Amino acid sequence: MAYPADYQYTKQHEWVSVKGDTAIFGITDYAQHELGDVVFAELPKPGAKITAGKSFGTVESVKAVSEIYAPVSGEVLEANAELQATPEKINSDPHGSAWLIKVRLSDPAELKTLMDAKAYEAFIAEAGKEASA
Amino acid sequence: MGSVNSPAITVLRKTPLNALHRGLGAKMVNFGGWDMPVEYPASGGLVAEHKAVRASVGVFDVSHMGDIRIRTGNTPGGALSAVQHISMNDASKLAIGQAQYSAMLYPEGTFVDDVIVHRLGPDDFLLVINAGTREKDIHWVRENTKNADCVVEDLSDSYTQLAIQGPRAEDVLRRLTDADLPSVRNYWFTHGTVCQLADTLMARTGYTGEDGFEIYVPSDRVTSERVWNAVLDAGREFGMIPCGLGARNTLRLEAKMALYEHEISDRIDVWEAGLDRYCKIEKPEFIGRDSLLKKKARDVTRTLVGLEMVERGVARDGYCCCNEAGETVGVITSGSPSPTLGKNIALAYLPPSMAAVGTAVYVEIRGQKARAQVVSTPFYKRPRKQSANRSDAPLASN
Numbered sequence: 001m002a003y004p005a006d007y008q009y010t011k012q013h014e015w016v017s018v019k020g021d022t023a024i025f026g027i028t029d030y031a032q033h034e035l036g037d038v039v040f041a042e043l044p045k046p047g048a049k050i051t052a053g054k055s056f057g058t059v060e061s062v063k064a065v066s067e068i069y070a071p072v073s074g075e076v077l078e079a080n081a082e083l084q085a086t087p088e089k090i091n092s093d094p095h096g097s098a099w100l101i102k103v104r105l106s107d108p109a110e111l112k113t114l115m116d117a118k119a120y121e122a123f124i125a126e127a128g129k130e131a132s133a
Numbered sequence: 134m135g136s137v138n139s140p141a142i143t144v145l146r147k148t149p150l151n152a153l154h155r156g157l158g159a160k161m162v163n164f165g166g167w168d169m170p171v172e173y174p175a176s177g178g179l180v181a182e183h184k185a186v187r188a189s190v191g192v193f194d195v196s197h198m199g200d201i202r203i204r205t206g207n208t209p210g211g212a213l214s215a216v217q218h219i220s221m222n223d224a225s226k227l228a229i230g231q232a233q234y235s236a237m238l239y240p241e242g243t244f245v246d247d248v249i250v251h252r253l254g255p256d257d258f259l260l261v262i263n264a265g266t267r268e269k270d271i272h273w274v275r276e277n278t279k280n281a282d283c284v285v286e287d288l289s290d291s292y293t294q295l296a297i298q299g300p301r302a303e304d305v306l307r308r309l310t311d312a313d314l315p316s317v318r319n320y321w322f323t324h325g326t327v328c329q330l331a332d333t334l335m336a337r338t339g340y341t342g343e344d345g346f347e348i349y350v351p352s353d354r355v356t357s358e359r360v361w362n363a364v365l366d367a368g369r370e371f372g373m374i375p376c377g378l379g380a381r382n383t384l385r386l387e388a389k390m391a392l393y394e395h396e397i398s399d400r401i402d403v404w405e406a407g408l409d410r411y412c413k414i415e416k417p418e419f420i421g422r423d424s425l426l427k428k429k430a431r432d433v434t435r436t437l438v439g440l441e442m443v444e445r446g447v448a449r450d451g452y453c454c455c456n457e458a459g460e461t462v463g464v465i466t467s468g469s470p471s472p473t474l475g476k477n478i479a480l481a482y483l484p485p486s487m488a489a490v491g492t493a494v495y496v497e498i499r500g501q502k503a504r505a506q507v508v509s510t511p512f513y514k515r516p517r518k519q520s521a522n523r524s525d526a527p528l529a530s531n
Contacts, residue, residue, distance in 0.1 A: 033174060036160070036171075036172055036178050036179050036379065037178055037179050037180045039447070039470045040445070040447070060447055062179050062379065062383060062469060062472065063171070063172075063179065065449065065499075
């Protein structure tokens with residue numbers, strides 16, 4: 001699966017898509033692949049404040065539960081309600097319809113710390129090499 | 134996303150099929166020091182693998198399991214007396230060609246490991262043991278059979294072990310062997326030619342709660358890969374797919390089969406684990422018997438129960454269990470979403486007073502208490518085979 005060129009990425013395998021002062025967060029295809037069959041996503045409610053680098057929710061698969069970390073700080077505007085009924089969309093469409101939350105950014109300067117698609121692809125290629133070494 | 138699997142810090146051991154798994158795009162994990170496939174995303178992943186085994190058939194590489202052969206030296210009965218001394222079930226009851234679930238115990242009545250004991254001959258036994266406890270087990274067997282006239286051989290690296298599991302397992306294996314498989318009953322085994330390999334051990338055993346066979350073939354890579362591929366080819370028409378340790382775990386959990394360091398360990402005894410029916414306390418002697426006899430007179434303080442989540446959340450291994458009052462009363466040993474039941478299930482050690490079906494239990498999931506209830510186990514029991522003779526079925530009364 002291609003990593004959208006207009007998204008930005010974290011080393012913890014989250015993505016951010018920014019429009020003006022709002023952003024959409026999700027987890028990457030690499031992350032969903034590592035997790036396997038997703039059964040549940042626990043997401044914050046609108047109004048919740050989230051902090052860059054801190055956990056804002058969890059994604060649970062049959063095998064394991066994993067924290068999701070905020071790429072940047074802000075206030076939650078909306079959580080993706082569709083994922084309650086169809087969490088498996090995180091496996092099938094992680095970069096699109098299975099976005100997790102919409103956030104109003106409180107410090108857009110934090111975006112500079114994130115990777116672009118090219119850098120992220122290089123990062124996971126390196127991770128893959130380590131795993132098979 | 135937080136890391137799911139901790140990075141490997143030691144050199145991992147590999148089964149002869151390691152390269153093949155990687156070629157299939159399997160996701161690999163460190164399981165007890167072994168680099169093992171946890172799931173095969175290309176053929177659908179964990180849930181698809183689980184469902185294939187329940188509905189039809191799947192194949193697992195379980196070559197990481199260990200194998201110990203115990204044969205008699207010069208004195209007839211030497212091997213039998215050795216096996217009787219180190220295992221809790223009664224191996225003297227085994228016919229040649231029969232196997233039994235058993236365990237090796239510490240003097241305290243706690244678990245060295247659980248094992249399947251196969252009787253190959255009057256004085257010839259094969260013990261199949263867990264991967265993570267291989268060295269410990271082999272050392273334990275050698276140390277504790279010194280007084281018996283027997284020869285202990287570690288054959289763990291001699292076999293590639295494949296588990297063909299599911300209601301169509303017999304149909305698949307029948308295409309690869311001349312052996313009379315329908316006559317091999319559950320927990321019995323036979324020898325025959327499989328994929329041109331003479332005298333291959335085929336046991337009707339498994340760790341999935343389904344019908345199935347475990348076959349033991351020479352561990353060289355060429356043979357191992359040839360047999361694996363032949364099994365998959367033979368299974369194609371039944372929708373057979375390769376299955377990883379992830380599905381193996383959810384399958385065995387639904388069937389309430391114990392996993393070492395989870396439901397059984399060196400800190401849990403036989404009575405607590407509820408494995409009484411495999412422990413023949415009437416046997417005159419075996420390691421652990423004296424302690425178990427003394428403990429039997431007292432009541433256990435914890436017992437293994439099945440839980441089903443009522444509120445949202447998955448109870449995972451190690452999570453705390455509380456009672457209504459919020460007091461910690463026990464711990465989860467294994468927990469997962471159940472692909473067959475569509476519910477979140479778990480096994481837990483709880484006080485016997487809380488073991489009754491329907492009892493409310495609260496599981497602490499990341500700081501929140503989620504309600505669960507005690508349910509009867511196993512969570513899943515395979516349907517009995519339809520009798521060929523329909524007159525065996527009870528008649529409807531109206």
